[in-house]
Structure formats: structure tokens, C-alpha cells
Amino acid sequence: MRLMKEIRIRLRKWREKYLNFSNRTYKIIWGVLFFIIIALTLSIDLIPDQVDLRPGQVSQSNITAPRTITFIDESRTEELRQRAEESAPRVYEEDGTVERDIRDRIDLLFDSIIEERESVLIEKLAALESPDQQVEEEFEALTDGSEPELSFSEEELGSLDSEDINLIMTNIKDEITFEISDENLETLITLPEEELEDIRTRADNLLISALSRRILPAELSSARDNISQSAMEMDISRDKRLALAEITENTLEANMFLNTEATEARRQEAVGQIEPIQNTVRQGEIIVRQGDVVTEADIEILERLGLQRSELNYFNIFGRILIAFIIVLLLAFYFHKYKKNIWEDNSQLLLIEILIVIVLLLAKTFSFFQNPFVDFLVPTAMASILLTILIDTDTALVTTLFLSMLIAPIYDMNYNIVLTSLLGGLVAIYSVSKVKERGDIIRAGLNISVVLMFLIGGLSLLQESPNWNYMIWAVGGGITNGLLVGVLANGFLPYLEDLFDMTSSVKLLELSNPSQVVLKRMLVEAPGTYHHSIIVGNLAETAAEDVGADSLLARAAAYYHDIGKLKRPYFFSENHFGAENPHDKTSPNLSALIIKSHVKDGVEMAEEYGIPGKIIDIIKEHHGTNLISYFYQQAIQENKHDDIEKKDFRYDGPKPQSKEAAIIMLADITEAAVRSKNFNKNNHDRIEGFVRGLIKDKLIENQLDKSDLTLRDLDKITKSFVKVLTGIYHQRVEYPEKLLKEMKGGDNND
Template identity: 45%
Template sequence: MGFLDEMKEKISAGDLQLSQDMVTKRWIWGIVVFIILTLILTIDFIPNQVNLEVGQVSPRDIEAPKTIEYIDEDRTEELKLKAAESVPKVYEEDVTVLKEVRKELNDFFTIIKKYSNIVEVDAKKIDKSLSLTEKISEIQGKTAINVTDNSIRYLLKANAETLNYVENKTENILTRYLSRGIKSDAMKQVKEQIEREVQSLSANNRYRHVIDELIQNLIRPNLILDKEATTKRREEAKEAVKPVKKTIHQGQVIIRYGKVVVQEDIKVLKELGLRHKQVDFIAILGLALIVFIFVSVFVIYVSQYKAKIVDDEGVVALLGILPILMLLFAKIMTFLELIDNPAYLVPVAGLSMLLAILVDYNLSIMATMALSFLVTLVTGAGVAGAAVALVGGLVGIYSVSKVTQRNDLVRAGFYVSGASVLTILAFELSAPPVEFLELLKSISLGIINGIIVGVVTNGFLPYLENTFGITSPVKLLELSNPNNQPLLKKLMVEAPSTYQHSTVVGNLAEAAADAVDADALLVRVGAYYHDIGKIKRPYFFTENQFSKENPHDKLSPNLSTLIITSHVKDGVELAKKYGLPNKIIDIIRQHHAKSLVSFFYQEALHDDKYENVNEEEFRYPGPKPQTKESAIIMLADITEAATRSKVEVHSNPGKLEVVVRELIRNKLDEGQLDESDLTLKDLDKIGTAFVNVLTGRFHNRVEYPEHLAEEMKGEANSNENSN
């Protein structure tokens, strides 16, 4: 095995180890983020300051640390029970009772009359030889009424007038009470009332006793309690009772020094979160599982569809830190006084917009969906809170889809305000009764949310870009404006032709990037800065040489090559000095790859002064382009330089296309594109895009015929004379 093969194996092993280390770091970071998010959801940040029990004496004044409004469950339940008790019972009338009672009474007196010596009831004769005792015994067997022997004896001995009186009085009293209705649970009271009424009759005492006995045996309820209907009405009465709300204001003394603690005090301490709470491990496990589900779904989505995005360690760090900061903010909001719906104030849309600008639009949508539910769990806002966060976040993402300047972020904040207010209004109106002041408070929170989103996004964006090394479209747009960028202005003044060259390269690169779905804005801005190193020695480069004297004529090929290739190193140093993003620095470093400076190499080969010419000494240091964007700029750079110098192709599109495709093929054959993501199909599209741009640049101007020029000149003169 040769030396080169050994080196290749070592490099491959090193790359594999580096890849494994990166994967390990990401797993560790993911676990850390999961743990922190779970802790934010489960830990109560208010310390347990009070450990008093009922009956103890308070050793100091205890004040409320925040303003709360809570429902007095005991008082509310007491009012509900009173409301239920005040509801009258529901009874159902049994209309057959009166008929049955009358029939039983009538049958009884029919039997009495039959056995009576005074009244003959039917043709069937009663044996007159029966004794009174025997008659009583037979009557007892034939009647359904449980009447004593004495009562039957009294009736058998009574005359017709007395017998009719007893029967009529008994029937009248029964009819009157049953007509008014007798409740099933009021029989005792009714019987006592009837007994008192019978005792007031003018009849003989023995017959009053008979009447009372008959009534007591025959009377029965005809209003039957409807338990189901009664229960339903009482439940409705309970539901109609509004909860008893109590308000504890921040700073209010809830237990004074020396006071004996009662159960009500303990209740208030619990509502304020000042009582020691038993750890609910089941609830903690449930919340941890919820966080795990959302984090897992997000990680799976990223690994399946956005794997290239997380190759950047800065992006990975950002994806973990932003949700942590947002949940911490949501937790803090829950402790602010006078905020009934803290979820309405959490700027989830700020995170959405930052991720959309710095990372990826689709990924920011996924993050917004997950974070909306987690924020709701922190604040306890329910469906309305999740909806406000989600809708605001989505509107924020769409609002920054075509951001061109930082002021657009402020405008996006107002869009978020409008969306939040509309969502809040929809949910508040859908849950009557609607209190105007409460509605106004909620709407104001939605407006403030959008303002916070605009301020947070605008303020955090530059710091996040610098901290995590992420370049946003806003930053790129700012870098493309020479009026605001001293380095670009310096290039315009000190190397104007290089600046013009960079502008044309930008046009070529942007068209090619659009054709192969690369970052068009990045390649344009990268093209503006790719030759920034030429500022140091502009006159050593062909486009900036305006006199016939060429400084390279006095230099050796090796020194000329060193000066030419050093513009890459000089460009990187300038870019770092002026704080250009890493993506632009990578483009500067890679835009010549390891290309050969062929002119000076050939000169060295044909010069007898040099022996054993080393080709590597005449190459750029590299590295080769690592991304589509860097490769496109490299191809656009050589294409612009070559076609500019070949005047014969300017008016011949066919020759122009041959030259362009040959330049691209040469770079491919040299292996300069091996480490980029460009495919052969991409290279074909890039070549077509280059040809289209250059054809438009080099097209021939149409000359006006002399007679047309004279005619137009004459018209201009006549117009002046008429005026």
C-alpha cells in the first residue's frame, strides 16, 4: 500500500470519527433540551415558604406574593345545596286513587247494610238466626277495609240515619283531601290533620271513632314523587349557581402575626401556592411523555426532510435554545399580576419568525405547532391559548416569507397583532356570557403580543446571527447595498473594474442558482464579495490594468502566481475584519477551488530559467467548493472572465454556448466540482442560464438609419419652434 493510499484511509477514518462525534453531540444536546423543557413544565418556581397547620399560631404576618382570583369551592357548594333544596319536589297525580277509595267505601257500607236488620240490600236474605258476633265475623271476611269489631258492631246497631251520616261524612272528607292531592311523603301530617277534623264533628264519640278509623284505613297518597324529574330540576338549580370568586391582592396580609390558623387560611395558602405540595409523580410522568412526543415528532421530521439543515451546529443549538427561552418566558408570564390569560402575551410568533428567517420556513411551521401546545400546558390556557399562539405563529411565518429589510419585521408584528386579536375575539364570543371589560383586556393582550413579537424579532435577529453563525436573508440584503457597506464601497472606489466583474458574476450566479434551486440571494451577495481580496493589490489583476505596462512583466511566474492566488487569503482576512458571515467567507475561500493558474504555469514551463516546475506551486490553495452556491460562483467567475476577453463570441450565440459549456466541462474533468452537490443535470441548467444572461449582455445594438435620425431631429426642432 502506497503513501497516498495510507493517507486516504487516515482521512476517511478521521471523517468517520468526526461524523460520529457530531451525532453524539446532537443526541446529548437533544436529551438536555428534553430535560430542560420537562423541568420548565413541571417545576413550580414559587418557593414553599409557609408550613403552618390548622390550630397553630402564625409567627409573622404572611402576605400574598401575587394577585390571584380563585373559586371558593366550599361556599359555592353550600349555595348549590341551598338552591337544590329550594326546588319543590315534582309529583305525578294518580287519578285512580279517588275512584278506588270511593268504591272500597261503598262496598263496605253495602255489606254493612246487607247484614243490618234495618236495611234490606238485595233479595238474598241473611239468616236472622246469626248472632251479632257471627255477623261481625262474616263482614270482616268480606271487606277489604281493616276495621275493628267494635266499629262494625256500632254500625250494625246504628239506625239508617246514623249509618248514612257516617258514610257521607267519611266520603266527603276523603273526597276533599284526595281532590286537593295528598303527597306520598306527607301522609303522616295528613292523617293527623284528618284526625283533628273528625274529632270536631258533632256526632257521637263512638261514630267519630268509626269515621276516623275508616278514613285512616282508606286514605292514601295520590301525588307520587317523581324522583328523576326532581333530581333533574335540582341539578339545573345547582348549575345555575355562579361560582363564588374571591380575590387576593398582592401584598395583602392573609394571616396576621399571632392569629390561630384555621382551615380557610390553609385554603388561601394553597391557592397562592405557598403550601407544601406533595409531588405528583404521575402528573410529572405525563408531562414528560408529552414533551417527549413533541420533541420526537420534530426530530423525526427534521431527520427525514431537513437533514442538511442540522449539519450546521449553530442551527442545532438555535433549535434547542429558542424553545427553552420561549417556555421560560411563558412560565414568567404566569406569575404576572392582572393577567388572566398569560398565554395571549407569549410571543410564540417571534420564535416562528426567527426560525423562518434564520433556518427554514417549513421547519418553523413544525416548531410553531409543537411550541403552541407546550406553551398552553405551561400557562393552562386551554384550546384558546393554543389557537392564538398557533395562528399568530403561522401569520408571522407567512409575513416574513419575502422580507427585504428589518422594517418588514415590524410590519409582520402588526400582522401578528391582527391575527391574535381576531382569534381571541372568535374564542371569547363563542363562550358566552361575554363581559365587555374582560374581552377588552384579552384583545389588548393580543395587540401587545404582536408588538412584542416585532420588537423581539428585530432586536434578537442580529445577535442570533452573530452568536450562532447563521446568515439571514435580511443580513444578506444589507450586505448587498454598497451605500451601507464600507468594504463594498472600498471595492467600488479602489478596484472599480473588479466591482463591475463581481456584479456580472452576481447576475450569472443568481440566474444559475434559480435554475438549480440554490440560494439565489446568497450567491448574488457572495459574488459581490468573492474578489474582495483584490483591493490590496488591484493593479496586479487584468481588469484593473488601464495602462500598457503590466507589473507581472517584471516578476517571475512563481511570484506572479503567489500574488494572484493571495487575493483569496487577503479576501478572507478582510471579510473577517469587516465581520462578514461565515457563508460569504467560505465562498471567498472556495471560489477558485484548487484551480491551476495556467498562464504563469505555462510561462514557467517554457522559460529555460526554471527546471523541474512543480504544478502544485501554481494552484490556488482551495478548498474545493463544498456547496452548490460556492460551485456556482466559481463557474460564474471563470465564465465571465473568459467570455469578456473573447470578443469573437460576443456576437455569436452559438460560439458563446460552446465556450461556456467547455469551461464548465473542464472544471468537472479537473475534479473541482467533486465535493459540491451539483449533478450533471444541474450543470446543464447552469450552462443554459449563463448563456441566456451573456447573450442578453453581448447582443448587438440596432443602428438607426440616417433618414430616420434626420426625421426625428427635424421633429424635435419643429416642436421647439412651436413652443
């Protein structure tokens, strides 16, 4: 630790000599360097490329794997999935409306033939000069609006000339929805009704028979050929067969249609059953031999190992730099807006920046291994623990959030790693929010291991087809992450405390241990001062808790606030123990100088023993600019001239700058005054009145102006002091006189 202190001092001297800039300039310089390092970390690979090969090129040397990797062969896996998708059977459904539509077309054809033919023949018969009785009756029935039941003989049908047939065909083609040749349509028009109905029946039967076998769209052509062949094999005249064949062939449609949704679901099911093909390349294995033709598979392995030189993707690099810029800018805005104390403290900002850079560099290094175990080792929680202990919980929380977002581009936006990084950091912050000893940091690491074990396992099970081998390695990495975080945080903490002159609760606990060298010296060389410091520590700790100050800092600082008295312990009244008072032989001016020098001596001794700066500040401030009134009054009485100045009898200050320093000042004067005051200390009201008077005096003297203590805080401090002092000076139980005689008698008998 002495080494870290010397490094810090030398850096400060070097900076003051060569880089004597303002705090704002330093902030800008460190901020720019911080952004540049992050941008480079996100966009540039740390391992240099070694080869530049293309598929089909002949390798000029043997290329071996520098490490063992296991990865999913995307090309082979995709090929198998594509085959499975193509081979998955399609799902077809029968359309029941097809048969009805076909029969409607057939009926429309034959009904149109009958109607158009009747219409033409009726007109022809009506035009005859002497129509027979039957035609007249039929014509009258037609004109009456009733349904005519006409049945024309072959002679009557034969009376249709070509002009009549063409007219009928034209009208029929306008009504039907399928193609039929003029020859076959003419054949149907000239058939008697019985034969026409026979053709209709045969067409229906052929179509129903064909549709019963369920026709797919791809099978329609074949089905039409088959139904046409069946029609041509019937025992009817050739003209009728030709007409029947054309009608059935042109009206036949597929009645089985593809169900796209069900087919796609079946394909996806088939694809989901294909396990990813893993390819393992072991360390030392020859990937490409000299003289071999390089394949696509070889290139993929080289890229996985980071050995293949790839073309720069400038858009990708710019995107990563832009992400880094936005995140760094938002982080700076947060501290500037909501954490003024940190924004004004370059040491704290530098600590935050260094921890972020360390974690990102480790993440970048781990990403080259492309191994699930190593991927989940990123120690984001280490930064979370250190920032929680050294600064505060809010800073650690915000930094963890932004750090997790910066990790995302490193792992190609793998949000599983980002989520584990963020939640691991949150668990770490929660686990060390009230750390009491270094063992708590190790326990925090164990908490992280347990949470990451279940978190990574759950994320792995969310996959459609969990890779059990990957999950085992990833869970192992998460467990190791917690253990690694605990060790790293524990190891870095003391060095960061000394390098950045910060005081953690762990450090304060260690300083409060009576086994500390300076405290042991005080116990032996200045026992009265030691006892006084212990009581001041109790008073300060209790009062700090009541007003929301740092009670641990208050107690530790109270133990060390008077260590300067070790240089001349017998010049202080608490260490006289009935011996001769050395101040009787010195002048008041010299006595006052000796008394107030214990502050300067305490600062020097604290620096020598490596005491943190926060406690050194309290040592400087715990007397403020108070007047050493006893020797001042003595000097006035002894001096016959008016050349006595108060400033010579005042402490050099400064006044307390924090709540803790002010509380220790009040506790110091309260303990000393109550101890020396000759009044009944068992009287609670007397003690309270006396304490209130002491605190009121310091308030009137403006010693508390810069401490941020309110009047309400002072009232709480008073009550806290009274409670502790009452407990110290409580009335002892008196033994009955008879019992004392019995005890003495027992002693004599012994």
C-alpha cells in the first residue's frame, strides 16, 4: 500500500510540474481518451489477421488451429434444414364446390342447347303458312306463359339450316364458360332430346367418377387425358364420343388444393427437428494443408478462429463508434446533471472510466475464444461491486446499465450476454450495498454465481431446440463468473482505494480494528486519549446514524482524530493521571501552540500511516477555528500589556466541511467537557442542558456554517449524545451494608 501511495504522490507532482491544467481541462482530456479507447475496443480486433485466402485458391503453407473451438456449421445445418423443408409433405384439402360448379357448367350447356334450339324451331314453325294442330297448341302454350313441353322429331331438327345452327351456337357460346368446338356443338344441337340427355348423363357420370379419385392441380392434365380416353371408349357413335370427350375434358377441374398455412407449419416442424451440426476444431489441428485447394468450409473455420483477413466494413465500424459516442455522452450527462459531486471530482470520474475500460477490454478478449464458457465470464459485476463500495449505489447502477449496453456490439448484439451482464451487476450491487467485511464481497460473488446459473439455464431453455452441450458450458461460465468477480473485486479494492485516495466501508472497518498499529500505540502511550477517542467514536457513530451521515466514517475518524497527541501525550490533561502538569512550567502562548499543534502532528502521522484522505480532512477540521480559551484567559491575566491576540490562541482550521467532521467536533468537546465538569452526571436533565449549551455555543461561533447540519439535525445530535452519556455515567447499584460485611467476612475466611 505504501507503494500505491508513493505512485499517487509522484503522479501528482509530475502532473503539477508538466501538466498544470485546470480540472475542466483534465476532465475533457480523460473524457476524449476514454471515448477513443472504447471506440477502438468496439471496432478493432485485438488479434492480428494472419492469412488472406479465397475459395478455390491453393494454400501456400500449413495453417493450424491456435486453440480449440466448437461452433455450429451454419452451411451444413442450413442445407439439412432446406432439404427437410423441401421433403416435408404438402397438405391438401378437398374443395367440395368443384363438383357442383362442374355439374352446373354441364347443365348450363345442355339447357342452353335445348332452349336455344326450341326458340329457333318455334320461330320457324310459327313462320309456316299452315302449321299443324300440335304446333299451334305448343305455340299457344308458349305464348300463354306456361312451360312448353316440346319434343322435336329428327325431321324437325333436320329442318335447321346452317344459319339456324350458327345462331344457336353463337347464343350458347355466349352463355357457357368453357370452350367447345363448333363441330361438337353442332353435333349436340342436332341430337334428339333423348340422345342429348344420354350424353348429359354420361358426362355427369364420367366427371363424378374422375372427381372421386381426388385430383391435384399437378395431376389435372393427366386426369383430363384419362377422362377423354374413357369417353372415347364408350359404345356410342363417334360424333357423340368426340363431343362427350371434349365436354368432360374441358370442364374437369382439380378438386384438391394446397393448404399453405398447414403446409408451412409442417415444413417448420420438419426444420425444427434438425439439430444444429457442431464442428469442433482442436488446437494444433491442420485446417488447410500446403498445396490444398481452399474450400468454403475452410474459410469459415479460419474466420471462426480469427485467422482470416476480412474486408473492413466501414458502416459497421461507424455504427459501433456512434453507439460508443451516444452511450458515453449520456453517461456524462447523467453525472453532470444528477451527480454534481462526482462530476466535480476527477478522481472518481477517472475510476469509473478505468473500470469500464477494463471490463470492455476483457470482454473483447473473451469474444475471440467464441466459446460459451468464456463468453459468460465477462466480469461486469466486478465494476458494480467496486463502484458500490468506493462511491455509491446509484453510480454503480447507472454505470452497470451503460456498461452492459457497450458490451452488446462486442458480442454482435447477443442479448443473452447483455442480460446476464446487467443482472449479474444488479445482484452484485444489492449484495454489497451494506458490506461489513471483505468476506461480504466473496459472498456477493457466490450470489452472482447462483443467479447466473439459473438465468443462463433459463435463457438456454427458451430456444426452440436447446443445445444441452452449449447450456452446460454456458452455465459453467456463469458460475465461474461469480467466483471470478469476487476474487477480482477483493483484489483490486485496496489498490484502488490507495491509488485514488478513496475510503470504502471495508477500509473503515479495518481502520476501526484496535489491532491497528497507531491505535495500539495510543493505548499504550496515551491511554487517556485512547479512552477519550473511543467514547467520541461512540457518540459520533450514534449521532451520525440519527442524522443520516456516514456512521462508519464518523466512528473511524473519531478513533484517529487525536492521534497527533501521541507526539506529546503528557501535555494533554486526559493523560496526566495525577502527575505534574507540564503546562505549569510553560507560558500560555507556548502551551496553546503545543495544544493546537496536535492537529498538524495528527495530519502528518496519518499520512505516514497511510490513513485515507477523508479521515485526514476530519483531523484537520475537528477543532475548526475554536479558541483555546483556557490559555487565552491565562495569557490575559498574566500579561500586563494589551498585545494578546485571539488569533494566536485559535486552531488553524478549517471549519468542518462535512456532517461527519462537525459531529466529531461536537462529540469531542462534549465528551471532554462532561468528563471534566463537576456536577451530578446521573441527572439526565443536567446533562441535556449542558450539552445543548455546548452545541449552541458552537452554532453561535459559526463553527458549523459549512457542515450542512440543520437545526433539526442539531436537536437529534443533542438527544443522541445525551442518550450515550447517560448510559456511560449511569448510577451504579449500591450493595446493602449487610451484604458488604458478609462479602468481607468471606474474604477474611479465605
